[in-house]
Amino acid sequence: MIIKMVLSASIIALSTLVGYLISSSFENRIKQLNALIFAIKIMDAEMNYSKNYLGEIINKLALNNDETIGIFFTNINNALNHSFGKDFSHIWNDAVEMTFKTGSLSKTDIKLLKDFGKRFGKIDLQNQKNIFEYFYRRFDLQLEEAINEKEKKSRVYRNLGVSVGIMIVVILI
Amino acid sequence: MSKNLDHIFSKFPESLQRALFTLPDTVKDAMEEIRVKVNGAVTIYASGKEYFLHQDNRFRENCEKMRITSKEEVLGIFNSVLNYSVYAYEDELSNGYVTIQGGHRVGICGKTVIQDGKVRTIKNISSLNIRRSREIIGISEKYIQYILRDNKSIYNTLIVSPPKCGKTTLLRDLIRNLSMRGFKVGVVDERSEIAGMHEGIMQNDLGIRTDILDGCPKDKGMIMMIRSMSPDIIATDEIGKEEDVYAVECALNAGINLITTIHGYTFEDLMNSNIKKLISKKIFNRIIILSNIPTTGCVNKIINSNNELII
Incomplete structure (x- = not known):
């Protein structure tokens, strides 16, 4: 009897955990999008007001961010320091692939992020400003979508985790 | 190799760097300019002589089997010279050259963009000329x-x-x-x-x-x-x-x-x-x-x- 109770509790705990993990990915996506938008705003300010080189900006972002966004900019920074003439858009693309392939960002987020890096540093200040404005709007829309998705699905997955666990226990008993 | 040249060579893609590193020390020491052209040659000027990059990735004085540089390669060098930051070099580009770390001047040719009668920038880059800056300690002592x-x-x-x-x-x-x-x-x-x-x-x-x-x-x-x-x-x-x-x-x-x-x-x-x-x-x-x-x-x-x- 005790073994049955322990097993049932374990199954419910495990399925609840799975439910929480799935629901937390919605939370993570919002966090990462927010961090990306913030990083892009810093890039915008550094380019427009300080006219710092891209390498310096990336280095600052790598040092001042932690978790996934910090890793992303560290990957770019490392590649930049060892690239010697490699196109920046390739470096950016590779870093997006390497950092976000298995993360919480959606395919559309990743595609948008890749597109953002395509013309980076290759155009004059006015066009660079226009690019920033365009991508702010696009990333804001993605963020809005991520918040809606979280509200709709996060609780569902959490409840589903608990329910599935209870269902399995009931079936087994 | 002098640190001075290191700043120049680091702007080139790896294949071209290998060719530059294998140059004899006498040529490296006397190097004055490196010129790169889209669909053209990579040329070094040193001690009044010209050295062309050949298809076997070595520099020689004749231009019979010279290696043709692609548009992508020249653009790669250009972006590397500008530290991937065209926006930070607008004023310099309007003058037709930029100065890189070490004080070396890079001349740029391409299609100029004119605004209000002034050159605003250069696009469609066609050729680059990297002029080496030299530091010769003691050269002024005599004068x-x-x-x-x-x-x-x-x-x-x-x-x-x-x-x-x-x-x-x-x-x-x-x-x-x-x-x-x-x-x-x-x-x-x-x-x-x-x-x-x-x-x-x-x-x-x-x-x-x-x-x-x-x-x-x-x-x-x-x-x-x-x-x-x-x-x-x-x-x-x-x-x-x-x-x-x-x-x-x-x-x-x-x-x-x-x-x-x-x-x-x-x-x-x-x-x-x-x-x-x-x-x-x-x-x-x-x-x-x-x-x-x-x-x-x-x-x-x-x-x-x-x-x-x-x-």
């Missing part, structure tokens, strides 16, 4: 005696030479030499070629008493230097605009000595230039005329303001 008036002042000095004859190299060492002799020298380095400043650190040795105003237009910079740093000497490169004349006069009125350079061949060229007024007023007591015969950086003669030969 410093002709510049020093006494232990506290110098004669206002003008270095005159055609391009590629070493006027910036001589100016750089004169600055270092005078700084080490106790003079406070203020350098207005409009094109970042004298000090080769990078992130606030000078890449060339300009002495312990030298202050550098980097990337600042000469006419404004000279006046800023006078007001802010109380130098004994102001040094600047390539004067010639009408605005420069006013700044030079301001410096002289403040009791500051001047060393500067100008493009030209003879004293007569100076009389036909924008600084004619300064020459007529006999502002420059020492005029050093350089030539590249028999070798680059040879002092042809030193004259005074009356065009009288000193050496």
Whole structure:
């Protein structure tokens, strides 16, 4: 009897955990999008007001961010320091692939992020400003979508985790 | 390999770097320029000779089997030269060149974009010319005696030479030499070629008493230097605009000595230039005329303001 109770509790705990993990990915996506938008705003300010080189900006972002966004900019920074003439858009693309392939960002987020890096540093200040404005709007829309998705699905997955666990226990008993 | 060349080579893609690294030391030491063209050659100029990159990734003096450079390769070098930051180089691009770490100048050709009658930028890059900046410590030692008036002042000095004859190299060492002799020298380095400043650190040795105003237009910079740093000497490169004349006069009125350079061949060229007024007023007591015969950086003669030969 005790073994049955322990097993049932374990199954419910495990399925609840799975439910929480799935629901937390919605939370993570919002966090990462927010961090990306913030990083892009810093890039915008550094380019427009300080006219710092891209390498310096990336280095600052790598040092001042932690978790996934910090890793992303560290990957770019490392590649930049060892690239010697490699196109920046390739470096950016590779870093997006390497950092976000298995993360919480959606395919559309990743595609948008890749597109953002395509013309980076290759155009004059006015066009660079226009690019920033365009991508702010696009990333804001993605963020809005991520918040809606979280509200709709996060609780569902959490409840589903608990329910599935209870269902399995009931079936087994 | 000298660190000086390292800054240039690091701008090239790996395959081209390998070819550059395998050059004989004699060629590397004497290297003056590297030219790269879309659908054209990679050419090195050293000691009056041309070296072409061949298909086997080696440089040779003949151009029979030369390697053709792709548009992507040239664009890659261009982006690397600009540190992937076109937005930070708009002013330089409108002048047709940028200065990279180490003070090396990279000339850029392509399609110019005109706005309001002025060149705004360059696109469709077609060729690049990387001109090496040299630092030859001690080159001024032989001539410093002709510049020093006494232990506290110098004669206002003008270095005159055609391009590629070493006027910036001589100016750089004169600055270092005078700084080490106790003079406070203020350098207005409009094109970042004298000090080769990078992130606030000078890449060339300009002495312990030298202050550098980097990337600042000469006419404004000279006046800023006078007001802010109380130098004994102001040094600047390539004067010639009408605005420069006013700044030079301001410096002289403040009791500051001047060393500067100008493009030209003879004293007569100076009389036909924008600084004619300064020459007529006999502002420059020492005029050093350089030539590249028999070798680059040879002092042809030193004259005074009356065009009288000193050496």
